[in-house]
Amino acid sequence: MTLNTYNEFDNNNFDLNIDHYGFESCPPNYAFGPSVRNNFVLHYIIEGSGQFTIYNKVTSLGAGDIFILPKDAVTYYQADGDQPWSYIWVGFSGSRAESILLQSSLMAKCFATSQKDSKILNQMYRLIAYADKKFTESNELEIIGELYKLLAFLIEEFPNQEAQESHNNHKKYMKQALKIIHSLYDTPLQVTTIAEKLNLNRSYLYKIFKEETGQSIKDYILMVKMKKSCDLLINSSLTISQIASSVGFTDPLAFSKAFKKTYQVSPLQFRKINE
Numbered sequence: 001m002t003l004n005t006y007n008e009f010d011n012n013n014f015d016l017n018i019d020h021y022g023f024e025s026c027p028p029n030y031a032f033g034p035s036v037r038n039n040f041v042l043h044y045i046i047e048g049s050g051q052f053t054i055y056n057k058v059t060s061l062g063a064g065d066i067f068i069l070p071k072d073a074v075t076y077y078q079a080d081g082d083q084p085w086s087y088i089w090v091g092f093s094g095s096r097a098e099s100i101l102l103q104s105s106l107m108a109k110c111f112a113t114s115q116k117d118s119k120i121l122n123q124m125y126r127l128i129a130y131a132d133k134k135f136t137e138s139n140e141l142e143i144i145g146e147l148y149k150l151l152a153f154l155i156e157e158f159p160n161q162e163a164q165e166s167h168n169n170h171k172k173y174m175k176q177a178l179k180i181i182h183s184l185y186d187t188p189l190q191v192t193t194i195a196e197k198l199n200l201n202r203s204y205l206y207k208i209f210k211e212e213t214g215q216s217i218k219d220y221i222l223m224v225k226m227k228k229s230c231d232l233l234i235n236s237s238l239t240i241s242q243i244a245s246s247v248g249f250t251d252p253l254a255f256s257k258a259f260k261k262t263y264q265v266s267p268l269q270f271r272k273i274n275e
Helices: 098-103 119-132 137-157 159-186 190-200 202-213 217-237 240-246 252-263 267-273
Strands: 004-007 017-025 031-034 040-047 049-054 057-062 065-069 076-077 088-094 110-112
Touching: 017 119, 017 137, 040 098, 040 119, 065 098, 076 240, 088 119, 098 137, 110 119, 119 137, 137 202, 159 190, 159 202, 159 217, 190 217, 217 240, 217 252, 217 267, 240 252, 240 267, 252 267
Parallel strands: none
Antiparallel strands: 004 017, 017 088, 031 076, 040 065, 040 088, 049 057, 049 076, 065 110
């Protein structure tokens, strides 16, 4: 007899979260849905069969098949009446979840047939093995690492060539954008300026930067300026006005307001705290 398992996590990693995972040995005709989820749930069918419905299309699936419940999509799935399926699943979310999944062809139909001795299945077993471990901050980091590995195997087995080429272009533009930001943080740098230097549409640059980092390019520029100002406050004797100018602010008052909004203390208070 196979015991069903279920584990749910309460964590708040911004890029990628593992929300829950488990194993289900379904009774005949057991069904779930129709429903909409706020995360992604990957299933691997170990044995038996059933039907999976998404985008109003019904597909029969069996052992060795994979299906995914996408975020915000209506799905329905039901075990067969004679040979009900057993499956292992992992639910996850985060700002990078969708962009990572889109690098896999699995997202086109939301189901596929896996290879024999699939790395995906072995990795899913590694994940649910954490059910036997005491949950600690260290284990949380480990399991997020295992989730990244699972998604890497998913892309490896079911690559989306077009998406990966696009992703490679994104990486190239990101590298160039970051180089510009770290070179010109001491100027009143605008997103439009970076877009013009890269010969990109401003909205497109904003979109790919957000997808890759989980934050807006405007927020990233400010973060770089604020971190550099902290270094100058601690390791130099420059005045606040001079530091403001050194990180691209023409108005010292605007700099002080931005600094306090970021760190909840004024630049002078920060300097005194770190003396």
